[in-house]
Amino acid sequence: MSTKVKTRFAPSPTGFLHVGGARTALFNWLYARASGGTFLLRIEDTDEARHSEASVAQILDSLSWLGLDWDEGPYFQSRRIEIYREHLERLRHSGAIYPAFESKEELEEMRARALAEKRNPIYDRRSLRLDPGDIARRHAAGEPFVWRFRVPDDGATQVPETLMLGAAEGSFENAAIGDFAITRPGTLEQPGMPLYNFVCTVDDALMGITHVIRGVEHLSNAPKQVLLYRALGFEPPAFTHLPLIMKGARKMSKRDADADPRFPVSVSARRDLGYLPEATVNFLALMGWSHPQAEELFSRDALIANFSLDRLSRSNANFDEDKYLHHNGWYIRHLPPADLTARVRPFLEQAGFALAGRNEGWLAEVIALEAERCKLLADFAPALGYFFVRPTEFEPKGVKKFFADSEALGRLKDMAAALEAVQPFTRAGIETAVRALAERTGLSLGALSQPVRLALTGRTFSPGLFEVLELLGREESLARIEAAQALIPVA
Numbered sequence: 001m002s003t004k005v006k007t008r009f010a011p012s013p014t015g016f017l018h019v020g021g022a023r024t025a026l027f028n029w030l031y032a033r034a035s036g037g038t039f040l041l042r043i044e045d046t047d048e049a050r051h052s053e054a055s056v057a058q059i060l061d062s063l064s065w066l067g068l069d070w071d072e073g074p075y076f077q078s079r080r081i082e083i084y085r086e087h088l089e090r091l092r093h094s095g096a097i098y099p100a101f102e103s104k105e106e107l108e109e110m111r112a113r114a115l116a117e118k119r120n121p122i123y124d125r126r127s128l129r130l131d132p133g134d135i136a137r138r139h140a141a142g143e144p145f146v147w148r149f150r151v152p153d154d155g156a157t158q159v160p161e162t163l164m165l166g167a168a169e170g171s172f173e174n175a176a177i178g179d180f181a182i183t184r185p186g187t188l189e190q191p192g193m194p195l196y197n198f199v200c201t202v203d204d205a206l207m208g209i210t211h212v213i214r215g216v217e218h219l220s221n222a223p224k225q226v227l228l229y230r231a232l233g234f235e236p237p238a239f240t241h242l243p244l245i246m247k248g249a250r251k252m253s254k255r256d257a258d259a260d261p262r263f264p265v266s267v268s269a270r271r272d273l274g275y276l277p278e279a280t281v282n283f284l285a286l287m288g289w290s291h292p293q294a295e296e297l298f299s300r301d302a303l304i305a306n307f308s309l310d311r312l313s314r315s316n317a318n319f320d321e322d323k324y325l326h327h328n329g330w331y332i333r334h335l336p337p338a339d340l341t342a343r344v345r346p347f348l349e350q351a352g353f354a355l356a357g358r359n360e361g362w363l364a365e366v367i368a369l370e371a372e373r374c375k376l377l378a379d380f381a382p383a384l385g386y387f388f389v390r391p392t393e394f395e396p397k398g399v400k401k402f403f404a405d406s407e408a409l410g411r412l413k414d415m416a417a418a419l420e421a422v423q424p425f426t427r428a429g430i431e432t433a434v435r436a437l438a439e440r441t442g443l444s445l446g447a448l449s450q451p452v453r454l455a456l457t458g459r460t461f462s463p464g465l466f467e468v469l470e471l472l473g474r475e476e477s478l479a480r481i482e483a484a485q486a487l488i489p490v491a
């Protein structure tokens with residue numbers, strides 16, 4: 001009998017959603033969508049000290065921006081403490097866990113000694129040897145303790161892991177696991193908060209998760225969770241641990257956060273730079289998965305149609321910034337003009353350009369001028385600024401070349417006169433007029449265009465001059481040509 005697939009994304013809200021977390025969310029979402037299953041969102045917020053509501057909001061916002069919609073949740077673990085306590089009671093009754101009273105310092109010392117003696121630094125079961133009277137005395141005195149899971153002495157724990165281990169290798173020696181804590185320190189009156197491996201297992205089991213897909217850094221948790229599943233009488237899910245994401249030779253981490261402002265690790269900062277969600281999803285899908293026909297650019301629907309877990313790779317994935325940018329540029333170039341305009345608009349507004357009263361069709365044409373070149377939405381504002389603000393600075397090397405002398409002045413004046421007469425003021429009409437002027441004066445189109453380009457844009461490089469003239473309009477173009485004349489020294 002096949003059960004319906006149910007996956008989950010279970011972030012700890014300690015900060016923003018980073019690209020690695022987004023990749024995990026994406027693969028869970030994709031697998032659910034590809035198999036007609038359910039995708040659930042669970043916020044793992046039992047560590048009160050490190051969690052914030054702002055972080056939850058930002059994670060949800062980033063997931064929504066990526067289009068990774070969830071069918072269930074968000075569940076908050078902080079609101080499920082009673083449930084965990086019930087299951088903890090079950091483990092206590094069955095003798096699967098025991099209280100351990102060692103202080104942090106004692107545990108550190110235990111660990112240091114084991115390492116010095118080249119032993120596996122696992123818990124030495126000191127508290128397991130306490131007699132019941134001793135335990136009762138310590139409880140009565142309010143001594144803090146944690147609950148530890150009693151791992152079987154020998155044998156191995158089989159982990160149903162489909163990627164990193166594969167069926168044959170999915171076996172962990174119990175003797176090497178160590179009795180792990182499932183709560184923070186607490187007392188009988190004030191129980192310690194339950195810890196990740198335990199709450200995660202309880203939730204995955206109660207929520208009916210069939211496939212756990214997450215980063216490889218959680219692989220060592222899998223045998224502990226399987227032991228907990230068994231002790232609680234639940235069937236473990238299938239685990240898939242995704243390969244590391246590398247940036248060059250280093251593991252990409254939340255901690256190299258925003259070291260280079262061009263390459264932030266948070267999804268929201270990527271959005272603010274003008275990465276598109278489509279490009280981000282496409283790019284992240286390639287961090288550990290490959291398309292059956294080795295395609296690099298694919299729509300979300302094509303991705304869902306082609307996604308399967310057996311095309312995941314165990315090898316580290318390489319976060320190639322050039323590729324991400326290239327993908328983004330491709331998506332920008334392929335957006336319908338109205339859609340591109342809507343997405344660029346906030347970036348123009350943020351740059352302080354007055355858009356009120358600007359015709360939408362005009363704006364779309366202006367934006368289309370740079371769609372081939374801009375790889376990020378944020379590139380449009382600096383590229384198109386001269387459409388909104390008259391330039392006050394002019395490229396010095398252009399000034400030297402094109403605003404040099406009375407000859408340059410003459411060219412600007414001739415162009416102004418020609419433009420004055422163009423009727424209607426369209427790119428085709430302008431082109432005809434400028435070509436006629438070139439013919440008449442024997443000057444090249446370039447020689448006539450460059451001074452005007454500099455006058456209009458402040459730059460020596462811009463989209464086609466006829467388009468720029470048309471979109472700036474006759475009046476504004478002539479005013480700029482007039483203003484530029486004052487910059488030309490006349491002997």
Ligand code: GLU
Pocket residue numbers: 010011012044200213214218
């Ligand atoms: N809260 C854990 C994390 O953010 C979830 C790990 C898991 O998916 O089991 O890393």
